[in-house]
Amino acid sequence: xxxxxIFDRTKPMHxxxxxxxxxxxxxVSSNNYYATKAGLEILARGGNAADxxxxxxxxxxxxxxxxxxxxxxxxxxYYDNKxxxxxxxxxxxxxxxxxxxxxxxDGEGNVDSTWEWFDGKSVAAPQLYRAxxxxxxxxxxxxxxxxxxxxxxxxxxxxxxxxLYEYAMYHPLCAHAASHSDYYKxxxxxxxxxxxxxxxxxxxxxxxxxEQVAERGIDWFYNGEVADKMAECVQKRDGVLxxxxxxxCAAKERPVVRGTFMGYDIVSMSPPSSGGSHIIQMLNILExxxxxxxxxxxxxxxxxxxxxxxxxxxDRSVAMGDPDYVKVDVERIISKEYAARCAARxxxxxxxxxxxxEGLEAKEYQGNTTHFSIIDKDGNMLxxxxxxxxxxxxxxxCDGYGFVLNNAMSDFSAKVGTLTTQGLVYxxxxxxxxxxxxxxxxxxxLVFQDGKPLLSTGAAGGPRIITGTLQLLLNVLAFxxxxxxxxxxxxxxxxxxAQGFEYEQWITPDTIRILESKGHKMAPCGxxxxxxxxxxxxxxxxxxxxxxxxxxxxxxxxxxxxxxxMAFGGISF
Numbered sequence: 001x002x003x004x005x006i007f008d009r010t011k012p013m014h015x016x017x018x019x020x021x022x023x024x025x026x027x028v029s030s031n032n033y034y035a036t037k038a039g040l041e042i043l044a045r046g047g048n049a050a051d052x053x054x055x056x057x058x059x060x061x062x063x064x065x066x067x068x069x070x071x072x073x074x075x076x077x078y079y080d081n082k083x084x085x086x087x088x089x090x091x092x093x094x095x096x097x098x099x100x101x102x103x104x105x106d107g108e109g110n111v112d113s114t115w116e117w118f119d120g121k122s123v124a125a126p127q128l129y130r131a132x133x134x135x136x137x138x139x140x141x142x143x144x145x146x147x148x149x150x151x152x153x154x155x156x157x158x159x160x161x162x163x164l165y166e167y168a169m170y171h172p173l174c175a176h177a178a179s180h181s182d183y184y185k186x187x188x189x190x191x192x193x194x195x196x197x198x199x200x201x202x203x204x205x206x207x208x209x210x211e212q213v214a215e216r217g218i219d220w221f222y223n224g225e226v227a228d229k230m231a232e233c234v235q236k237r238d239g240v241l242x243x244x245x246x247x248x249c250a251a252k253e254r255p256v257v258r259g260t261f262m263g264y265d266i267v268s269m270s271p272p273s274s275g276g277s278h279i280i281q282m283l284n285i286l287e288x289x290x291x292x293x294x295x296x297x298x299x300x301x302x303x304x305x306x307x308x309x310x311x312x313x314x315d316r317s318v319a320m321g322d323p324d325y326v327k328v329d330v331e332r333i334i335s336k337e338y339a340a341r342c343a344a345r346x347x348x349x350x351x352x353x354x355x356x357x358e359g360l361e362a363k364e365y366q367g368n369t370t371h372f373s374i375i376d377k378d379g380n381m382l383x384x385x386x387x388x389x390x391x392x393x394x395x396x397x398c399d400g401y402g403f404v405l406n407n408a409m410s411d412f413s414a415k416v417g418t419l420t421t422q423g424l425v426y427x428x429x430x431x432x433x434x435x436x437x438x439x440x441x442x443x444x445x446l447v448f449q450d451g452k453p454l455l456s457t458g459a460a461g462g463p464r465i466i467t468g469t470l471q472l473l474l475n476v477l478a479f480x481x482x483x484x485x486x487x488x489x490x491x492x493x494x495x496x497x498a499q500g501f502e503y504e505q506w507i508t509p510d511t512i513r514i515l516e517s518k519g520h521k522m523a524p525c526g527x528x529x530x531x532x533x534x535x536x537x538x539x540x541x542x543x544x545x546x547x548x549x550x551x552x553x554x555x556x557x558x559x560x561x562x563x564x565x566m567a568f569g570g571i572s573f
Contacts, residue, residue: 020484020546021567023559027547028052029536030372031067031460033556034159035059036549036568038150039374042142044564049380050078050139051147054132056372057386058151061128061403062206063159065188066168066391067370067460070210070221071230071405073127074386075269077256077444078135079453081379086446087138088269090437091131091251093124093408097434098240104414104432111414120239122394122407124438126230128386131251133218139380148214155207155402158200162554165201168368168391169194177395177404184395187402206402222246229398230405237396252437259334261287264477265448271328274320275443275466278312282470284339285311285346286478296479297490297507299514300348305474306494306501306520307346309467313495314354321430322437351519353497369442369465373456373538375545377560381538383444383456385465411438441465445473455483457537460553467493468533476539483539483548484569491533497521504531 026049028039038059039052047055053076061069068074073093079086103121106112136144168174169189177184178192185192187203195201213221221227227246234241254273259266259280266283268276285308294301321328332338345354369387387406388394394407413430430439441463447455455476459468468491475486490506500523501515512522525531530552538547538557549555549569557569 020482020548021557021559021569022541022544022546023561023567024377024544025560025562026374026376027538027545027557027559028056028372028374029538029547029549029555029557030056030060031370031534031536031549031553031555032060032063032162033554033568034063034154035372036556036558037566039372040558040560040566041150042147043376043560044566045142047142048139048378049374049376049382050135051142052374052376053078053372053382053384054136054140054144054147055150056374057128057132057384058148058210059154060370060372060386062151062155062203064164064370065203065404066165066171066174066388067368068128068386068388069403070128071126071393071403072386072388073124073406073408074131074384075273075440075442075444076131076135076384077267077269077382077446078139079267079381079446080139081381081453086256086267087135088254088256089131089134089251090254090269090272091127092272092437092440092442093127093406094245095124095409095412095432095434095436095438096239096241096245098242099409099432099434101431101433103240119394119407120234120237120241120396122409123234123239123241123396123405124408125241125245125249126406127249127251129213129218129221130249134251144218145214148210152207152210152214155203155210158202161195161197161199161201163197164554165195166197169196171391173391173395177392180395181397183397183399184392184404187397188392188404203402205400209401209403222249226398226401229401233396233398234405239396257330257334259283261473262477263449264454265451266473267446267448268443270323270330271320271439272322272437273440273442274316275441275469276445277320277330277333278316278466279443279445279470279473280334281315281339281342282308282312283473284334284336285343286474288340288343291474291478296475297511299511302492302507302511303348303351303515303518303520304346305471306492307352309470309494310352310496311342311345311354312466313463320439322439325433325436349518351497369460369462371444371458371460371534371536373458373536373547375453375456375538375540379453381446381453381456383446383458385442385444385458385460387442408438411440443469445469447473447477453540455537455539457535459536460534461532463495464493464531464533467491468531468535471533472535472537483537483546487535487537487548487550491531493531493533499523502531
């Protein structure tokens with residue numbers, strides 16, 4: 001990769017490179033300034049990427065409780081540069097043992113439309129703390145108590161409400177949660193009033209809970225009084241989570257999936273994360289075309305990209321599930337041979353529908369997850385995506401503890417062929433079973449060049465996680481963009497032809513007309529709006545690091561300088 005664009009004196013004097021922050025001692029990128037700052041502070045104190053990850057993860061649960069928290073789960077990838085090994089942790093959250101395939105069907109065999117939100121049946125066992133515990137035990141150098149303190153302080157002393165927190169306050173699911181729980185209004189609102197941008201937000205009950213965990217250990221969370229309360233609260237809301245589901249909660253180590261693209265090595269999560277395998281599948285397909293010759297975001301390139309994405313989602317709907325319960329043919333999906341067969345199905349002159357289920361119609365779907373990436377001065381890399389699934393999770397809370405429980409069960413297939421709230425359809429492989437992990441779009445990704453760490457990335461945004469991460473990778477690896485350029489570029493998304501070709505406003509009118517002539521149903525975001533493709537990442541540039549927070553969010557990338565000095569993208573020093 002050519003880095004000569006930095007201070008390139010061969011360029012005309014009336015042109016300047018777009019500045020971005022770079023540092024020598026490590027970098028953190030997250031969707032929240034407080035989290036990025038906490039991670040950098042841990043690195044400045046001598047911690048490594050695993051240490052910083054614990055601090056960042058817990059802070060995100062405080063400052064973005066509508067996205068993630070200790071009542072949710074995650075997928076985490078950690079690369080240890082000393083050993084060359086990558087640890088992949090599946091802590092997504094598993095179905096309670098009493099869960100069963102037809103638990104969301106009514107007496108006539110139809111799916112109960114209310115089950116996905118604010119219902120105890122939607123709660124899976126929360127595994128986030130178990131993943132952080134494993135990272136800390138295997139690779140950390142600092143205590144959980146030290147790493148928990150930034151989050152505890154923010155919850156107790158307060159933080160400033162940002163744009164996304166205010167947006168989450170006005171989301172319909174906030175009002176729904178408030179109508180079900182007076183305690184929700186106390187913990188996440190100001191006595192029932194919505195927080196607005198600039199307000200000070202506090203959550204002393206969550207501070208107390210995290211402080212207890214820091215002092216007593218994570219086992220207390222899964223075996224102590226809070227575990228009793230979680231089971232009790234979920235069962236009061238018709239759920240099936242038990243104390244035994246919590247006491248047996250563990251982060252599962254999974255194999256990684258590996259692929260190559262234009263000479264780069266790609267490492268990501270294996271199922272039940274669908275994203276990693278399908279990212280590699282799509283890169284393999286696109287590698288068979290001259291995408292550089294087509295030009296970035298040209299009509300031909302965007303047509304090819306859209307068709308590739310639709311092919312992938314058609315496969316994803318039937319091929320993916322928890323490998324502990326179903327056989328997933330990952331090797332076939334990520335093979336170059338299968339990509340060649342997929343590529344041959346693409347007609348460059350005409351948009352196609354590859355496997356649209358009968359009766360599929362467009363449906364509103366939103367993803368609300370959060371991702372962060374870290375690379376430390378020693379070359380250790382971390383990519384972690386974490387969630388409570390929907391905005392404000394299930395809305396189920398235990399009075400006095402300050403956190404919301406997830407609704408991860410909503411990512412199962414309640415019935416074959418039923419469209420989920422994220423616009424996805426599944427076959428039998430993602431059916432509900434006790435102890436099973438629901439399928440997820442989350443796909444933390446690590447990239448290597450000549451065997452050396454290059455890039456840690458991932459995204460939030462429901463099904464747009466996969467497509468957003470794909471486009472960032474293509475922008476950097478195929479089109480030689482720096483990370484800031486790659487994040488600022490216009491993004492697209494397309495699950496099926498029927499649901500439409502979503503695009504941001506920077507796609508030109510001429511390009512749109514060409515795509516329409518090929519048969520695409522265009523679905524613009526509209527002026528002033530952006531896709532909820534919340535991508536971020538950290539990248540190595542020689543002996544320096546670049547970190548970018550995405551511009552589709554209140555994201556923040558930051559780098560560490562000598563003597564603990566820091567620089568933040570969009571904020572500077």
